[in-house]
Amino acid sequence: SQTIHQWPATLVQPVGSPLSLECTVEGTSNPNLYWYRQAAGRGLQLLFYSVGIGQISSEVPQNLSASRPQDRQFILSSKKLLLSDSGFYLCAWSSIGELFFGEGSRLTVL
Amino acid sequence: EDQVTQSPEALRLQEGESSSLNCSYTVSGLRGLFWYRQDPGKGPEFLFTLYSAGEEKEKERLKATLTKKESFLHITAPKPEDSATYLCAVQAWRAGSARQLTFGSGTQLTVLP
Numbered sequence: 001s002q003t004i005h006q007w008p009a010t011l012v013q014p015v016g017s018p019l020s021l022e023c024t025v026e027g028t029s030n031p032n033l034y035w036y037r038q039a040a041g042r043g044l045q046l047l048f049y050s051v052g053i054g055q056i057s058s059e060v061p062q063n064l065s066a067s068r069p070q071d072r073q074f075i076l077s078s079k080k081l082l083l084s085d086s087g088f089y090l091c092a093w094s095s096i097g098e099l100f101f102g103e104g105s106r107l108t109v110l
Numbered sequence: 111e112d113q114v115t116q117s118p119e120a121l122r123l124q125e126g127e128s129s130s131l132n133c134s135y136t137v138s139g140l141r142g143l144f145w146y147r148q149d150p151g152k153g154p155e156f157l158f159t160l161y162s163a164g165e166e167k168e169k170e171r172l173k174a175t176l177t178k179k180e181s182f183l184h185i186t187a188p189k190p191e192d193s194a195t196y197l198c199a200v201q202a203w204r205a206g207s208a209r210q211l212t213f214g215s216g217t218q219l220t221v222l223p
Contacts, residue, residue, distance in 0.1 A: 006153075043114070043197070043213035044154075059210075090153050097142050097201065099211055101153035 002027035006091045006102030013109055019064075019078040021105050023091030026072065031093040033074040035066055038088040038104075047089075050074060081109045112137045114214035116198050122220045123188055131183040131217045133198030143181050144211060145174050146197040154197055188221045195219070 006023045013019060025031050032051050036044040046059045048066035056066050063082050067075045074091055086109045092099040113136045123129055135143065142161050146154035158167045160176040167174050171192065173184045183196055195218045199211040 043215045044199075046210060049210065092153075098144060098156050098159055099154075099199075100156060101146075104151070104153045106151070 002093070002100065004091060004093055004100060004102045006105055008105060009103065010106045011108070013081050013107065015083055015109055016080045019076070019081055019085070019107070021076040021089055021091075021107075023074040023076075023102055024072055025074075025093045028072070028093065028095060030071060031095055033068060034092040034094070034099065035074065035076050036090040036092060036101075038090060044090065048076070083109050085109050112200055112202055112212040114198055114200055114212055116196075116214035116217050118217060119215070120218045120220070122222065123185075125189055125221055125223050126187045128184070128186045128188070130185070131196055131219070133181040133183070133214055134179060135181070135198075135200045137200045137202045137212070139203040141201045141203045143176055144199045144201070145172075145181070145183055146199065148195045148197055148216070150195075157196075185219070188219075190221045190223050193219055193221045 003026045034049045035047040037047055038044050048056055048058055050056050050068045053068055053071055064078050086107055089105045091102040115134045117132045142159050144159050145157040147157055148154040158174040160174055163176055163178045165176050171186050175182045195216040197213055197216045199213040201211050
């Protein structure tokens with residue numbers, strides 16, 4: 001069966017520091033991969049998606065970037081965090097329609 | 111632009127008190143409507159996919175239905191463990207293979223013992 005792992009689960013970082021969140025999927029090949037951000041009381045906002053290695057599409061202009069160095073690995077990064085980057089980040093994968101999410105990463109920027 | 115509106119924002123029920131959550135949507139060509147359950151501090155858990163008006167799906171105490179404008183998630187005789195936020199999302203028929211979903215803000219359900 002397919003599984004998705006996301007880490008770290010929680011992260012507290014100072015403003016201006018770098019960020020790296022990682023996500024890996026097991027049990028499937030060539031999945032579509034996604035990074036979402038969820039703010040309190042709001043829906044999930046799509047940040048990036050990828051249909052293959054090295055193929056990244058950005059949905060909103062922001063301080064973040066994404067990379068897909070391997071088929072089942074998706075990384076969310078920032079060179080310098082802003083206060084507004086705080087939130088709950090979710091990685092997800094899909095094949096035929098439904099999205100399957102990881103456990104999420106809670107980022108607090110101080 | 112695809113839009114999803116969920117109501118109510120929050121719902122408190124007594125154990126055993128059945129009710130329904132609403133998801134109204136606007137999309138240019140519905141490919142699928144999805145329901146998820148999300149527990150605090152966790153990622154959303156997939157529940158159902160509905161593809162066409164009139165379709166229904168059930169899982170334990172939950173039943174999802176779909177019309178051309180909205181979907182309902184019916185909860186029959188809920189238990190405290192059904193407490194969670196329920197998210198609705200739609201996917202449109204569009205070119206490209208990313209299959210992006212548009213999510214609503216969710217309904218926070220609390221079931222009291």
